[in-house]
Amino acid sequence: MGGAERRHVAVAVIGAGFGGLGAAVRLRREGVTDFVVLERAAALGGTWRDNSYPGCACDVPSHLYSFSFAPHPSWPRTFSGQEEIRGYLERVADTFGLRPHLRLGHEVRAIRWDPSALRWEVDTDGQDFTADVVVSATGPLSDPRIPEIPGLDTFPGAVFHSARWDHGTDLRGKRVAVVGTGASAIQIVPHVQRAAGRLTLFQRTPPWVLPKADRRILAAEQWLHAAVPATATLRRGLLWALREVQVAAFTKYPNQLALIEHVAKANMARSIRDPELRRKLTPDYRIGCKRIGLSGDYYPALAAPNTDVVAAGLREVSGSTLTASDGTRTEADVIVFATGFRVTDLPVADRITGRDGTTLAEAWKGGMEALRGASAAGFPNLLTVIGPNTTLGNSSMILMIESQLNYLADFVRQLHALGGSGVALDARPEAVARWNERVQRRMARTVWNTGGCTSWYLDAAGRNTTVWPGTTTEFRAATRRVDLAEYEVLRAPQPESIPTESNTPKEEAR
Numbered sequence: 001m002g003g004a005e006r007r008h009v010a011v012a013v014i015g016a017g018f019g020g021l022g023a024a025v026r027l028r029r030e031g032v033t034d035f036v037v038l039e040r041a042a043a044l045g046g047t048w049r050d051n052s053y054p055g056c057a058c059d060v061p062s063h064l065y066s067f068s069f070a071p072h073p074s075w076p077r078t079f080s081g082q083e084e085i086r087g088y089l090e091r092v093a094d095t096f097g098l099r100p101h102l103r104l105g106h107e108v109r110a111i112r113w114d115p116s117a118l119r120w121e122v123d124t125d126g127q128d129f130t131a132d133v134v135v136s137a138t139g140p141l142s143d144p145r146i147p148e149i150p151g152l153d154t155f156p157g158a159v160f161h162s163a164r165w166d167h168g169t170d171l172r173g174k175r176v177a178v179v180g181t182g183a184s185a186i187q188i189v190p191h192v193q194r195a196a197g198r199l200t201l202f203q204r205t206p207p208w209v210l211p212k213a214d215r216r217i218l219a220a221e222q223w224l225h226a227a228v229p230a231t232a233t234l235r236r237g238l239l240w241a242l243r244e245v246q247v248a249a250f251t252k253y254p255n256q257l258a259l260i261e262h263v264a265k266a267n268m269a270r271s272i273r274d275p276e277l278r279r280k281l282t283p284d285y286r287i288g289c290k291r292i293g294l295s296g297d298y299y300p301a302l303a304a305p306n307t308d309v310v311a312a313g314l315r316e317v318s319g320s321t322l323t324a325s326d327g328t329r330t331e332a333d334v335i336v337f338a339t340g341f342r343v344t345d346l347p348v349a350d351r352i353t354g355r356d357g358t359t360l361a362e363a364w365k366g367g368m369e370a371l372r373g374a375s376a377a378g379f380p381n382l383l384t385v386i387g388p389n390t391t392l393g394n395s396s397m398i399l400m401i402e403s404q405l406n407y408l409a410d411f412v413r414q415l416h417a418l419g420g421s422g423v424a425l426d427a428r429p430e431a432v433a434r435w436n437e438r439v440q441r442r443m444a445r446t447v448w449n450t451g452g453c454t455s456w457y458l459d460a461a462g463r464n465t466t467v468w469p470g471t472t473t474e475f476r477a478a479t480r481r482v483d484l485a486e487y488e489v490l491r492a493p494q495p496e497s498i499p500t501e502s503n504t505p506k507e508e509a510r
Contacts, residue, residue: 005128010421011035011412012122012131014108014348017046019137019385019401021089022067025096026405030412037098038124040107044093047141048086051184053165054191056082059183059212059294063232064239064396070095073225073232079214079294103127111352113380118424118492120381132421135408136352137385140343140466147179147339151317155335162188162338173197175331177322179314180338181207182456186293188338193301200322200330201302204313205453206280208264208287212294240472243395247471250288250394254447261287271299280311289451291393343466344368344459354379355426368465369436371486372479374407375427380490381415383408389439390475391457391466393448399472407479414482422492431486442469 010032013023016039024037043049058065062075065085070092076084093099106126111134114121122129144161152159158169162184176196178185181203193199225232249256264287272278281302302309312326323329346368349360355378363378370376373390374383385404392400415423443449446469448457457466468475 006121006130007127008119008130009034009036010131011133011135012120012129013037013135013137015039015046015137015139015142015385016041016044016102016104017048017137017139017142018067018089018398019139019404020046020135021092021098022398022401022405023135023137023385023408024098024101025067025069025092026409027412028096028098030409032412035101036129037102038106038108038122038129039102039104040125042104044102044104045086045089046139047163048082048089050142050163051165052082052167053162053184053188055187056184057187057214058085060396061239062217063236064243065398067092067398068236068402071225071229071232071236073229074222075217077214077216079212108348108351111382113354115355116492118380118422118490132424133381133383133412133415134352135383135385136348136387138346138348139386140346140391141341143342143347144337145340145342146337147314149314149317152335154319155317155332156320157333157335159335160337162336163341169334171195171334174333175200176334176336177202177314177330177332178336178338180340181205182338182340183291183293184340185338186295186298188336190295190297190301192336193304193307197306199301199304199307200332201307201309202314202322202324203280203309203311204325205285205290206283206311207290207293208261208283209267209293209295209298210260210264211267212296214296240395240399244471244473246394250448251442251446251469254286254288254445254450257287257447264292268299271303273303277303277309280309283453285453286447286451288393288447289453290455340456343456352379352382354382367459367461367463369432371427371432371435372407373468373475374404374411374479375425375432375487377427377429377432380424380426383411388465389436389443390468392472393457393467395472400468400475403472403476403479406476407482410480410482414484418489419491424490425482425484425487426490428486428488439469440464443467 011027013020016037020037027035057079061078062080066072072088103126106124108124110123112121120131120134122131144163146161158166160166171192172195174196175198176192177200178189179202310324310328312324314322315325316323320331321329322332349364352360368388370384370387373387385401390400443464448464448467457464459465
């Protein structure tokens with residue numbers, strides 16, 4: 001906690017990744033300049049700051065993975081790497097004058113609702129604040145998940161998560177174990193295989209992997225996009241439209257995805273000649289149930305002579321000996337966990353206390369849910385960016401973020417129209433329930449629920465509280481405006497006036 005004196009701001013934004021920086025730009029465009037962006041790290045960038053592992057890149061085309069209000073004509077590749085994307089976010093901060101609003105090294109420790117003043121109290125590692133509105137933009141990929149493995153503390157070598165890559169550990173010639181087969185592992189494995197003396201991949205579930213059509217963007221293309229911005233807009237529009245058309249297969253007609261499975265199997269067959277290894281690497285669930293990997297060198301790395309694929313999870317560690325759940329044993333010098341993040345139990349939810357003294361984590365113990373992905377009942381003037389059921393399984397998250405920023409902008413406008421400070425909007429429980437029922441009803445036939453896999457999209461109860469079961473167009477329409485009928489309007493109690501001679505009734509003459 002910082003000093004005893006709190007600074008009041010109109011809006012406190014938590015997180016300086018795509019969501020937080022986008023919220024900051026939108027607030028400035030709405031004429032709101034009295035806000036801070038609280039970031040726990042020493043630099044902005046969010047997941048693109050934290051994930052610096054070798055090979056880290058986006059699996060969404062560059063021209064679609066950027067803000068529509070901040071086009072970047074000079075993307076170097078069709079799928080940009082971590083350094084380019086982080087550099088893009090730095091330029092956004094500079095272009096839109098966000099630096100004065102950033103508070104780096106300010107990890108949020110607690111956020112409490114003050115019912116008498118109708119505002120939030122925000123405690124951080126730096127200065128403490130009060131705020132009329134809090135925007136939580138911490139993102140679902142911010143806190144690594146490392147499984148509890150018996151004996152892990154006895155391992156004598158380096159152990160780290162992909163999102164906390166230890167660049168001081170030299171992998172050359174080492175025996176390296178990679179645990180996990182998600183999007184990060186698919187990018188990491190080829191780089192580790194080329195450096196390591198021996199690579200062992202612990203695979204509980206094989207991923208579907210399609211070829212990655214990555215290439216260098218020609219200087220002529222970059223020049224054209226800079227000279228004629230409409231061409232970059234057209235390129236972005238085509239990339240977006242293609243993914244909008246594909247959504248129906250994921251959300252309504254999962255059986256149509258069988259054709260894509262044939263493409264993925266052909267991609268595997270080109271690199272994996274060993275039938276036993278091919279059997280290990282062939283998924284038994286519908287493609288798209290888990291996020292589809294994109295890579296041209298993942299399968300060649302697994303077929304390399306210095307790679308072993310263990311078709312089981314890591315069960316226990318005893319010194320440098322690693323034992324899989326099927327009993328397979330291997331020796332390792334380094335363990336890399338590519339095991340994802342705390343997506344359905346966001347750590348920040350433990351730190352937010354609402355109207356009735358309940359934390360957001362307690363309110364969500366039966367599963368995350370929020371009105372239009374933004375407002376949880378009992379937490380007035382709190383908006384989440386990339387909240388429940390707003391993640392995409394097949395397109396750019398930036399599209400969803402911009403829709404949520406539209407909702408934020410109208411939320412701020414509505415508060416201003418109602419009187420500004422001293423007014424709060426609290427989502428009605430029945431409105432949250434109606435929205436969530438609609439989402440879950442549509443979710444029932446999607447590939448994420450029917451595809452036969454267990455993915456990070458699902459919470460501990462097997463409920464999909466992560467993905468949006470529709471198109472980005474539908475979500476944008478649903479978040480274009482705030483419907484006040486879905487909110488309870490709270491107003492701060494007015495102080496009682498002190499009677500004076502001028503306003504005190506005089507006693508009648510007798």
